[in-house]
Amino acid sequence: MLNSPDLLTDSPEGRGTASGVRQTGRGRTRGQAKGQQTRSAIVEAALGLASHVGLEGLSIGAVAELMQMSKSGVFAHFGSREELQISVVREYHQHFEEEVFFPAVAGPRGLPRLRAMFANWMKRTSIEIEAGCIYISGAVEFDDRPGPVRDALASSVKTWLSAMNRAVVLAKKEGHLRADTDEQQLTFEIHGLILALHYEARFLKTPGSVERALAGFERIVKEHQTPDAPPAPVTQFAAQPTKPSQRP
Amino acid sequence: MLNSPDLLTDSPEGRGTASGVRQTGRGRTRGQAKGQQTRSAIVEAALGLASHVGLEGLSIGAVAELMQMSKSGVFAHFGSREELQISVVREYHQHFEEEVFFPAVAGPRGLPRLRAMFANWMKRTSIEIEAGCIYISGAVEFDDRPGPVRDALASSVKTWLSAMNRAVVLAKKEGHLRADTDEQQLTFEIHGLILALHYEARFLKTPGSVERALAGFERIVKEHQTPDAPPAPVTQFAAQPTKPSQRP
Numbered sequence: 001m002l003n004s005p006d007l008l009t010d011s012p013e014g015r016g017t018a019s020g021v022r023q024t025g026r027g028r029t030r031g032q033a034k035g036q037q038t039r040s041a042i043v044e045a046a047l048g049l050a051s052h053v054g055l056e057g058l059s060i061g062a063v064a065e066l067m068q069m070s071k072s073g074v075f076a077h078f079g080s081r082e083e084l085q086i087s088v089v090r091e092y093h094q095h096f097e098e099e100v101f102f103p104a105v106a107g108p109r110g111l112p113r114l115r116a117m118f119a120n121w122m123k124r125t126s127i128e129i130e131a132g133c134i135y136i137s138g139a140v141e142f143d144d145r146p147g148p149v150r151d152a153l154a155s156s157v158k159t160w161l162s163a164m165n166r167a168v169v170l171a172k173k174e175g176h177l178r179a180d181t182d183e184q185q186l187t188f189e190i191h192g193l194i195l196a197l198h199y200e201a202r203f204l205k206t207p208g209s210v211e212r213a214l215a216g217f218e219r220i221v222k223e224h225q226t227p228d229a230p231p232a233p234v235t236q237f238a239a240q241p242t243k244p245s246q247r248p
Numbered sequence: 249m250l251n252s253p254d255l256l257t258d259s260p261e262g263r264g265t266a267s268g269v270r271q272t273g274r275g276r277t278r279g280q281a282k283g284q285q286t287r288s289a290i291v292e293a294a295l296g297l298a299s300h301v302g303l304e305g306l307s308i309g310a311v312a313e314l315m316q317m318s319k320s321g322v323f324a325h326f327g328s329r330e331e332l333q334i335s336v337v338r339e340y341h342q343h344f345e346e347e348v349f350f351p352a353v354a355g356p357r358g359l360p361r362l363r364a365m366f367a368n369w370m371k372r373t374s375i376e377i378e379a380g381c382i383y384i385s386g387a388v389e390f391d392d393r394p395g396p397v398r399d400a401l402a403s404s405v406k407t408w409l410s411a412m413n414r415a416v417v418l419a420k421k422e423g424h425l426r427a428d429t430d431e432q433q434l435t436f437e438i439h440g441l442i443l444a445l446h447y448e449a450r451f452l453k454t455p456g457s458v459e460r461a462l463a464g465f466e467r468i469v470k471e472h473q474t475p476d477a478p479p480a481p482v483t484q485f486a487a488q489p490t491k492p493s494q495r496p
Contacts, residue, residue: 083300140384184456188460192442193440248377
């Protein structure tokens with residue numbers, strides 16, 4: 001499990017890079033810079049579309065219409081629908097890094113970082129209850145379609161799960177989690193809580209799903225923590241409502 | 249949560265009915281019986297197809313080709329693609345009942361039944377690692393498409409989650425799980441384990457996913473059980489390999 005070479009690695013400064021998912025290079029000359037800008041805008045629009053219709057729902061035509069560009073104009077930037085889909089996966093990966101991973105690794109190692117990762121992941125999943133997570137929809141769309149889009153998607157997800165795994169290892173090293181904690185087991189169970197949150201809140205519209213995911217996480221922590229573990233901040237998730245407008 | 253009126257109810261004889269998801273009526277006169285037989289064969293073929301291409305991938309044309317029938321012949325039995333999709337959901341529901349629910353409620357109440365339900369659900373999920381579960385793929389396909397297909401799918405899933413919920417309640421009544429056990433929380437976490445199993449085994453091809461799902465379940469049980477709880481049968485899942493040909 002998680003044997004992907006693509007690891008989100010956190011440097012001492014607390015900033016990571018996703019070596020496995022190539023970054024889109026940013027402008028060299030002015031002409032290139034302008035081209036990159038347009039390309040980025042197209043990818044951003046395509047990501048928005050994919051969050052609603054799925055990666056498989058993406059087409060050069062639909063993205064061109066959204067961008068008010070010609071199909072050949074969009075085509076010139078990607079060359080194929082597949083390349084557009086892969087670019088969307090990379091873009092999503094970057095968003096995920098920026099919203100979930102970087103803020104967490106900027107904080108202290110150990111259980112606080114693991115909690116921050118889970119809370120940010122939950123927050124991202126809760127936002128996506130409106131739009132859908134391409135890691136989840138993409139897994140269904142591409143699970144039996146081998147090829148570069150599937151590979152990019154699986155690589156990106158594995159990178160993230162490896163980062164979670166690493167956070168568990170560090171929490172053990174910090175003495176917050178017991179030394180006999182099975183990190184792959186913990187990562188599996190935490191992943192399950194996020195998948196259940198997405199399924200039950202988004203598809204079944206079950207109230208209380210966010211609270212249940214959080215309670216599940218704290219139950220897992222409680223079972224594996226040492227007496228040295230820092231306690232959960234009481235208002236951790238409640239203090240960061242993702243849809244404040246819907247709260248009473 | 250789980251406030252669906254469609255409950256899988258287990259009668260004293262241990263056989264349940266899914267009142268919410270209508271059963272296809274079975275032949276009244278000979279002509280009708282023949283018609284029903286053809287209809288059932290079409291639905292069965294359509295379910296096989298949907299397991300690979302998704303409910304949204306179903307079309308009257310593709311099913312007609314599979315059945316070596318004319319499109320109008322298939323159309324005569326369903327009237328619309330939507331009705332065909334709904335029939336597939338009902339058929340899947342019946343399969344699920346027969347393979348997951350009925351064998352479990354035939355056994356003793358309490359923790360043994362809960363364990364049997366989980367084991368059967370895992371077994372079904374493991375089989376579907378080859379083909380895909382329409383409860384999972386359908387949730388992604390229909391999460392933002394309101395309409396009768398989505399309703400049928402959500403109703404069927406809720407029915408099943410309610411049945412799991414009820415099994416937890418009975419395990420409390422039998423004194424196997426602690427009285428303060430939150431059944432909705434448990435059902436949520438168990439659902440998460442199944443979703444993680446499907447995601448990690450099917451999409452990421454992560455080895456050991458079945459074992460992790462089972463370990464997660466037993467950890468949940470361990471935390472909530474009373475001293476009166478019957479122990480887990482040691483070889484429970486190992487004794488029912490789903491892909492014996494792939495075992496060493």
